Structures are given as structure tokens and as C-alpha cells.
Amino acid sequence: MIDRRTKLSASIPTGPKASLAIPSQFDRLYDLAYNLWWSWDPLGRELWGRIDPQVWATTRNPIPLLQYVEPSTWEALTFSGSYTELYVEAVERFDHYLDNDETWFDTHHRVALDGPVAYLCAEFGINEKLPFYSGGLGVLAGDHVKSASDLGIPMVAVGLLYRRGFFRQAVDPDGWQQHTYQRLELRRRPMLEVLDPHSGHPLRVSLRLNGREVAVGAWRVNVGRVPLILLDTDLPENDPADRPITHILYVRGREARFAQEAVLGIGGARVLRALGIDPAVWHVNEGHAALSLFERLSWEIGAGADVDAARRAVADRTLFTLHTPVPAGNETFDQSLASAALIDTISGVDADLQRELARSGSDDARFDMGALAIRLSDRTNGVSLRHADVVTKDWGELIGGPAFAVTNGIHPQTWLGHGMRRLLNENVGLDWPDRIHDPEIWEQIREIDDGRVWRAHAGQRELMTRRLRIRLREEYARHGQGSQRLRWLDDQLPADRLTIAFARRFTSYKRAGMIFTDPGRLEAILKNRDRPAQLIFAGKAHPADREGQALIKHVFELSQSAAFEGHLFFVEDYNLRLARTLVTGADVWLNTPIPPREASGTSGMKAAANGALNLSVLDGWWAEGFDGTNGWGFGEHSESDQADAEVLYHLLESDVVPTYYDRDAGGLPRAWIEKMKSSMITGLSQFTTHRMLMDYTEKAYIPLGGRSIS
Numbered sequence: 001m002i003d004r005r006t007k008l009s010a011s012i013p014t015g016p017k018a019s020l021a022i023p024s025q026f027d028r029l030y031d032l033a034y035n036l037w038w039s040w041d042p043l044g045r046e047l048w049g050r051i052d053p054q055v056w057a058t059t060r061n062p063i064p065l066l067q068y069v070e071p072s073t074w075e076a077l078t079f080s081g082s083y084t085e086l087y088v089e090a091v092e093r094f095d096h097y098l099d100n101d102e103t104w105f106d107t108h109h110r111v112a113l114d115g116p117v118a119y120l121c122a123e124f125g126i127n128e129k130l131p132f133y134s135g136g137l138g139v140l141a142g143d144h145v146k147s148a149s150d151l152g153i154p155m156v157a158v159g160l161l162y163r164r165g166f167f168r169q170a171v172d173p174d175g176w177q178q179h180t181y182q183r184l185e186l187r188r189r190p191m192l193e194v195l196d197p198h199s200g201h202p203l204r205v206s207l208r209l210n211g212r213e214v215a216v217g218a219w220r221v222n223v224g225r226v227p228l229i230l231l232d233t234d235l236p237e238n239d240p241a242d243r244p245i246t247h248i249l250y251v252r253g254r255e256a257r258f259a260q261e262a263v264l265g266i267g268g269a270r271v272l273r274a275l276g277i278d279p280a281v282w283h284v285n286e287g288h289a290a291l292s293l294f295e296r297l298s299w300e301i302g303a304g305a306d307v308d309a310a311r312r313a314v315a316d317r318t319l320f321t322l323h324t325p326v327p328a329g330n331e332t333f334d335q336s337l338a339s340a341a342l343i344d345t346i347s348g349v350d351a352d353l354q355r356e357l358a359r360s361g362s363d364d365a366r367f368d369m370g371a372l373a374i375r376l377s378d379r380t381n382g383v384s385l386r387h388a389d390v391v392t393k394d395w396g397e398l399i400g401g402p403a404f405a406v407t408n409g410i411h412p413q414t415w416l417g418h419g420m421r422r423l424l425n426e427n428v429g430l431d432w433p434d435r436i437h438d439p440e441i442w443e444q445i446r447e448i449d450d451g452r453v454w455r456a457h458a459g460q461r462e463l464m465t466r467r468l469r470i471r472l473r474e475e476y477a478r479h480g481q482g483s484q485r486l487r488w489l490d491d492q493l494p495a496d497r498l499t500i501a502f503a504r505r506f507t508s509y510k511r512a513g514m515i516f517t518d519p520g521r522l523e524a525i526l527k528n529r530d531r532p533a534q535l536i537f538a539g540k541a542h543p544a545d546r547e548g549q550a551l552i553k554h555v556f557e558l559s560q561s562a563a564f565e566g567h568l569f570f571v572e573d574y575n576l577r578l579a580r581t582l583v584t585g586a587d588v589w590l591n592t593p594i595p596p597r598e599a600s601g602t603s604g605m606k607a608a609a610n611g612a613l614n615l616s617v618l619d620g621w622w623a624e625g626f627d628g629t630n631g632w633g634f635g636e637h638s639e640s641d642q643a644d645a646e647v648l649y650h651l652l653e654s655d656v657v658p659t660y661y662d663r664d665a666g667g668l669p670r671a672w673i674e675k676m677k678s679s680m681i682t683g684l685s686q687f688t689t690h691r692m693l694m695d696y697t698e699k700a701y702i703p704l705g706g707r708s709i710s
Ligand SMILES: *Cc1c(COP(=O)(O)O)cnc(C)c1O
Pocket: 134, 135, 136, 137, 139, 503, 504, 505, 574, 575, 576, 579, 580, 600, 601, 602, 603, 604, 606
């Protein structure tokens, strides 16, 4: 195992790290800065904060932090016994993490894979300083890679380097979403240029797009043990028209989008080959990476296989995961656009064959990434039980049977707040991160003292309140609000008030506006004198989605109206960090999608792990997660917004709010805390990416790429 892992890592040589003046005594900080392991390990995080709390608070990124450190600071740290101790312990943990040969994969499988799993995805949400994600799919992919690393599953991940990332959102005083794209400073990110193993020069592969050669370079990000390779066309040798191909995540123009997906799929496969990496399994995560299948088909045909044999050989090692709920959400292109882009790109796979493999159901004029991936994959899965049924219904014929389900999850070390993590350390055991996959350990949560659970959560909520006030103050000040109004904010979001959060992409099926269907009734709930509540909203709408933007404006305007003022807030620029703030601090996590369109949803899992109670339409993961004790479910067979909202109001009035405010003599809401415990147990035992990766390994990776060693 170890052997193969080191080999994988060594097969991706990289250029130099940024030059940082670190005293030799602390020189392993270099390695730590260039591996995102620190971001989900509490010791790792502490290591940076202790160097210079102020610089850390503003950068939250080890590389600029290390660039800014004054010599006098280093000197002080050198003499600080406690920092040295922390450093030594963190380095030991880090080394043990990388070298551990008793991971779940090592100990549970007497089966080895022939090579690593190649995991291809258009977005990766690993850390907010790497803005290569837009929403749930990317965050899931980031958590996927982290858990694969924790479990010792050999994996190499491939994505795109978006130098302009995804947009940052600001809301103007009228509530309109503003978009800004920042230029990523690569030298200040934990990214290393991938070198050609033979020449030692920066690695280049090339692909013909729209009749022109486009060079593709690669960068490496270390995510624990898993190398993430990010592809880049912004290279001096490329035509200025081709350099921006990889700039912007989910670029809007169809031709540009197709070029992106060609770089991801075809470029990704070529980069792995140029590095001598021969994956045992190819995991195509959503249709954006489907063009990798054409490239692999071409390899088989080039090696002498006829088309049928080549198709079988490709499919035999391929898993395709669909995340889209309905075919309409699936990525398709004009067939003519695709043929023009791919002319002479893939040798041995001519235009007719391309058309045949990618045609959309009955529509020959569409080039369908999902259909292509299904045709060339041995296995296709959906991301929750309910979603797998939907996939089977829509695609079963093409799949040739039912889709299987691997329900999504979250990486708990990433998403647990400090208070809850400490609670687990003290009550479940310090080694819980190594035993996440053991469902039995989580039952111990039931035994934890109610007061401690309540206080752990209260601490997290307090931190949320502080952070939200700062963000809201900045937003309101930019809007030109007066000092009285800014001071008013200091008293908002009081700690003893039931806090309901709704945060996710503003896309119409997620129905961010549903809870406002009857504003009068909602106002009465929120402003109840004895049992008040507050709503926090956050989320971005895609730049092309005017409807989503109008919805943001609507929520923002309501938040400024006399009816809801002080009880409803819209917080700008939803990202990984804000998501962490909200899922760790909210009491209730609200989700109101139109079923069955929420393929899985994952933010509710993050909230559940932190003891928040989900109040959600029974769709996606919640349709299997809700057990009657761990939150509230409704709207399984949605009739209309009106009818669903009725049920939601009724639940709030008759159950959610009263249970929250039903306190014992010591001020504890006993029944609520009981539900919190159930919620945590559900989240941590069933909806982690550890469980998800174990499922993928056993249901797909080993069956597709396994080889017994006897
Ligand atoms: C978890 C997460 C999501 C996914 O949220 P859903 O409610 O599942 O759509 C989206 N964006 C960010 C930043 C997240 O952390």
C-alpha cells in the first residue's frame, strides 16, 4: 500500500514552493503550508493562529502569513517552549497521517486496486481561499477527497484551475446581487506547478479545440494524501482567445463551457497519462468530465481494439455519478457546437461515433454529457436513495437497469464547530476521527449531559452572532446606513432567540421564497413577544440566473422592511467559511426544495452533525435521514408552495417554536436537546463522506478496479 501511495505522490513532480524565510527550527512549516491537511485538523489550525493572530485573522492562509512574519516574531516563537511543543506535535501528527499504513482501506480490504482512483470533477470546494467551487457539488467533491485521504484510499483528483474563480457576491442597497471576479495570486496559494517527469520542465499536454492547438498546464494541491491536479490554459504560449478557457467557474457561454469541459475531460486524461498514472478506476463525478471517456476510448482504439471492445474496456473501469435531479438539469450542447469544437481532437473517435455516443435520448441534435457518461460507464449511481429512483426512472433504459444509490455525506472534521468537537473529544473519545466509520461510537452521544450539549452549541452560536454582526455592519456601512443603524446591529441576533438559517444557492427549485408565502403569518411567528424567532438567509444566484437574483432582492427588501426588520437578515457572499459559521451556530436548518429535485443536499448534514435540527422537505438525503425524532419533515409530495408553506407554518407554530422555548427549572429545553442528540447521531453515523467513500469503495471502486491478493 505504502509503496503505491508514495509512488503516486512521486509521480507528480512539482516546481519550487514560494520562498519563505522560515527559521530552520520550524522548516517543516513549509510542508504543512503546502498541504491542506491543516485546514481540518485543530492542531494544524492552531499552528498558524499562534504565529501571528492578527495576520492570521486577516489572511487565513498560511503562505502570505509566513511571508509577512517579522523576524522578531520568529525570534519570540523560537524561545517559546509552548509553540515549539505545538509545532513538534503537529508535525508528528502530520507525518503519522501521511505514513499511516493502518487506515481503513489498509485494514478492511485484503484487496488492492490496480492503481489509484481518478476522481474527475468540475469543481472542488476544499478551502475558501481556493475559490474553485460554486455550491454543493464542489463542497461534496472537496469532502470526498478529504475522506479518501483519511481512509487511505489511493486517489488522484482532477479539476480545473479557475484563476478568476467563482464570483464574490455583494448586495447593493436595492438588493441586487453584484458580481466581482478576483484574480487568484497563485504564488500565495498552496499550489505547485506540475513538472514533466522526463524533462523537468513545466508539464504540458495539448488538445485541438475548434481547430487550434490549446496547451494545458497543471498545478498540484495536496489534500492530505490525495494530490489534486488542476488544469490551466492561461499559458503564454496559448492564443489570447484560449487563455481564458479555464478562468471562470461555470462560464456562461455555451462554446466557452464546452471548451472548459473538453479541457477537464480530455486534458485531464492526457495529463494523467503524461505523468504515467494508470488509474484502476475512473470516477466521473457529474457530466462535466464526460469527455474523458472519448479520450480513453481513443487510447483503446489506438491500441488495436475495435469500437465495441474499446467501449467495454472503458466502461469496465468507469463509475459515473449523477447529481442532477431531472434530465432538464443535465448538461447538453448543440451537436453542431460539439462537433465543431472536437474536430480532429480525438483520434479514432470520429464525428459519427461521437454523435452516436453522446446523443440525447431521442434528440439527435443534442450532445448530452450525462447520456455519454452513462453509455460509457459500467456503473451509474444517484446520490441518495430517492435520487437513485429518479435516475432509474429517467435513465434506466440507457443504464440497462436500476441506478444504485450512494448517499452523499460531509467530512465531519471540516464541518464540526469547536464546541461540538470538544464535546465529542471528551465524551466519545479523542480518537473519534479515526473511528468515524464505526456507527456504534455515536450512540454515546445519547449519554452526554444535556447541559453540556446545550452549552457547546451556545458557544458556537455566540461565535456565529459575532461574525454575522461584523459582516452585516460592513454591508450596511457600504450601503450608506447611518451610525445609529450600525449601532442598532450590535443588539441584533440575540443569543436567546430561536435562530433559523436558510443558506444555499438561490436557484428556483430550492424555493428560498417559500417561507414568505404568507408574510403576515410569518411575521406573527417571528415577532411573537414571548417566543420570538429570527431568520438568516445567505446564498448566491448564478450570474445568468435573473430569477434567482430577483429572489435575493425580494429577501433583502423584506429584511429591510418594517415587518421583518431585526428578525430577518440576508448575509452576503456565501462561501465555505460562512457556511461553516451558519451550520455550526444555527438552531434550525431550513430547506424547502421542490421534491424530487434535491438530489441529495448536504448543508443539512453539516447542521445535523452540529446539533441543529433540520426542518426540511422530505427530499434528497432527508427523506432517508428523518426518523421522527431528529428534526421535522414535510412536503414529501409537494402540492403547491401554498400548501407546503401552510404545513411549514403549522410545524413552526405548533412544534418547533414551543419545543425550543419549553425550558425546565434550570433553563434547559430538555425535549429539544434530546432531538439535538438524535440529529447529531443521525448526521455523524450515517451522513459522513467516510461512510460514503466506504460505499463507493465497496460498491464500485473494488468491483471495477480490484484485484485480490492472496
Ligand atoms: C454545503 C454547501 C452547499 C450545499 O448546500 P445545499 O443546501 O446542499 O445545497 C453549498 N454551498 C456551500 C458553500 C456549502 O458549504
